[in-house]
Amino acid sequence: xxxxxxxxxxxxxxxxxxxxxxxxxxxxxxxxxxxxxxxxxxxxxxxxxxxxxxxxxxxxxxxxxxxxxxxxxxxxxxxxxxxxxxxxxxxxxxxxxxxxxxxxxxxxxxxxxxxxxxxxxxxxxxxxxxxxxxxxxxxxxxxxxxxxxxxxxxxxxxxxxxxxxxxxxxxxxxxxxxxxxxxxxxxxxxxxxxxxxxxxxxxxxxxxxxxxxxxxxxxxxxxxxxxxxxxxxxxxxxxxxxxxxxxxxxxxxxxxxxxxxxxxxxxxxxxxxxxxxxxxxxxxxxxxxxxxxxxxxxxxxxxxxxxxxxxxxxxxxxxxxxxxxxxxxxxxxxxxxxxxxxxxxxxxxxxxxxxxxxxxxxxxxxxxxxxxxxxxxxxxxxxxxxxxxxxxxxxxxxxxxxxxxxxxxxxxxxxxxxxxxxxxxxxxxxxxxxxxxxxxxxxxxxxxxxxxxxxxxxxxxxxxxxxxxxxxxxxxxxxxxxxxxxxxxxxxxxxxxxxxxxxxxxxxxxxxxxxxxxxxxxxxxxxxxxxxxxxxx
DNA sequence: TTAAGGTTGCAGTG
DNA sequence: CACTGCAACCTTAA
Numbered sequence: 001x002x003x004x005x006x007x008x009x010x011x012x013x014x015x016x017x018x019x020x021x022x023x024x025x026x027x028x029x030x031x032x033x034x035x036x037x038x039x040x041x042x043x044x045x046x047x048x049x050x051x052x053x054x055x056x057x058x059x060x061x062x063x064x065x066x067x068x069x070x071x072x073x074x075x076x077x078x079x080x081x082x083x084x085x086x087x088x089x090x091x092x093x094x095x096x097x098x099x100x101x102x103x104x105x106x107x108x109x110x111x112x113x114x115x116x117x118x119x120x121x122x123x124x125x126x127x128x129x130x131x132x133x134x135x136x137x138x139x140x141x142x143x144x145x146x147x148x149x150x151x152x153x154x155x156x157x158x159x160x161x162x163x164x165x166x167x168x169x170x171x172x173x174x175x176x177x178x179x180x181x182x183x184x185x186x187x188x189x190x191x192x193x194x195x196x197x198x199x200x201x202x203x204x205x206x207x208x209x210x211x212x213x214x215x216x217x218x219x220x221x222x223x224x225x226x227x228x229x230x231x232x233x234x235x236x237x238x239x240x241x242x243x244x245x246x247x248x249x250x251x252x253x254x255x256x257x258x259x260x261x262x263x264x265x266x267x268x269x270x271x272x273x274x275x276x277x278x279x280x281x282x283x284x285x286x287x288x289x290x291x292x293x294x295x296x297x298x299x300x301x302x303x304x305x306x307x308x309x310x311x312x313x314x315x316x317x318x319x320x321x322x323x324x325x326x327x328x329x330x331x332x333x334x335x336x337x338x339x340x341x342x343x344x345x346x347x348x349x350x351x352x353x354x355x356x357x358x359x360x361x362x363x364x365x366x367x368x369x370x371x372x373x374x375x376x377x378x379x380x381x382x383x384x385x386x387x388x389x390x391x392x393x394x395x396x397x398x399x400x401x402x403x404x405x406x407x408x409x410x411x412x413x414x415x416x417x418x419x420x421x422x423x424x425x426x427x428x429x430x431x432x433x434x435x436x437x438x439x440x441x442x443x444x445x446x447x448x449x450x451x452x453x454x455x456x457x458x459x460x461x462x463x464x465x466x467x468x469x470x471x472x473x474x475x476x477x478x479x480x481x482x483x484x485x486x487x488x489x490x491x492x493x494x495x496x497x498x499x500x501x502x503x504x505x506x507x508x509x510x511x512x513x514x515x516x517x518x519x520x521x522x523x524x525x526x527x528x529x530x531x532x533x534x535x536x537x
Numbered sequence: 538t539t540a541a542g543g544t545t546g547c548a549g550t551g
Numbered sequence: 552c553a554c555t556g557c558a559a560c561c562t563t564a565a
Binding site: 162163411413414415416417487490 | 557558559560561562563
């Protein structure tokens with residue numbers, strides 16, 4: 001019996017290694033609807049947000065998504081099909097309606113482990129099962145099935161990278177299926193294919209910000225970028241993440257494939273497979289966790305822990321997260337978010353985030369450490385929100401996992417190791433090329449002062465046409481003082497957690513927060529001396 | 538109970 | 552650039 005099939009794209013915006021698409025076209029499929037449902041929460045303009053974009057995504061990532069959809073549509077058209085773009089409110093509701101109206105017998109979509117995706121898909125699945133529709137929902141966004149790994153580990157996710165790698169083994173190869181043609185798209189009935197909207201059509205016509213991002217979305221771009229990177233086989237084989245240069249921006253030190261992996265423009269299995277091919281022929285080879293293959297396994301690690309940990313994206317109610325009375329200071333947060341902390345290395349990275357939607361991994365570490373346990377002691381959830389919005393590669397599991405890591409809330413606990421907002425960048429970029437590019441106001445500051453412009457004599461500031469306190473802000477804290485205070489606080493917060501995070505109640509947290517506040521106000525009384533010392537050195 | 542190891546700290550030294 | 556001392560956290564495995 002012939003059936004109408006739907007392949008529902010969400011992530012997995014690709015033709016290659018796409019088991020859902022493969023299954024949808026197979027068998028007695030008469031017509032095939034490849035659909036994407038525009039989610040108003042993801043796309044509709046939110047004027048209250050701190051940057052252009054919707055409630056959930058900055059404009060840079062929206063743009064990347066639209067480009068990816070356009071590319072997917074082109075590829076489908078080459079196969080005699082097209083991407084049917086639907087608008088009509090909540091995606092799960094739209095799905096249920098089209099399943100009914102198009103008399104669909106087979107529904108295929110890639111499994112999604114994020115809480116938002118799980119809730120959305122559960123609603124669709126309940127309807128489909130009741131209606132007798134065949135549902136195929138393969139794991140193809142990740143190398144492994146997180147549920148599988150958790151089962152192998154006795155029901156709990158592995159909490160260290162090493163134990164994860166031991167459990168994981170080797171992933172399945174990508175499906176080699178090449179399509180020559182796809183079944184035709186069926187009648188849409190009352191539905192309209194609205195096509196992939198432009199930024200202007202979404203109501204962002206007056207915003208000129210996204211053009212700065214040098215990374216274009218889509219499967220074609222992803223494959224091109226991967227091939228280009230993999231062409232230097234020795235570089236691939238000897239890749240060592242910590243040795244990359246976070247200040248390199250004309251030619252980034254890493255692959256910048258993360259946004260393509262996030263949207264599934266690139267299959268992680270294909271990438272894994274291609275790296276493996278290079279490894280077997282390589283003379284010299286690095287290993288996980290620092291190798292390029294090791295980076296892909298980090299992605300899997302965070303996907304697995306995130307899937308198996310309730311409230312993974314929060315401090316409260318999160319079993320693996322240290323309960324720490326972070327400071328609630330919107331002014332400090334805003335200075336960090338808007339790139340005006342007065343530390344050029346930090347601010348330049350935050351400007352790169354705004355403009356490009358991407359920064360080097362170690363640059364992310366620098367600013368995340370600075371916001372949380374290193375200097376400002378602001379809650380990691382606040383920083384997480386900023387990254388989630390502005391990064392074109394922001395990925396729920398990985399972003400939250402790394403914020404837990406960097407804030408020493410989970411996975412990593414050596415809170416005495418703090419990135420210096422002054423010397424860390426200097427190691428890689430002593431003349432400050434990165435800072436001059438993203439903070440042009442400092443472009444004529446002599447290299448002796450570029451990382452600490454507040455120490456430049458006034459005559460130097462005048463000559464550089466950048467008066468600190470007027471043209472560029474004074475530092476919001478003294479790193480020397482702040483990082484010592486942070487270490488102290490982390491010690492006390494860790495002591496509070498000695499019986500495990502679940503033993504820390506609201507009362508205890510508030511009590512320690514009060515103690516910190518008191519110490520801060522005492523320190524502020526002695527502040528002028530400190531401030532003066534900082535500004536005249 | 539103890540020892541070892543943990544993707545990527547810093548400052549100082551040769 | 553590679554090494555060390557610094558101060559010292561956690562989890563895992565024995």
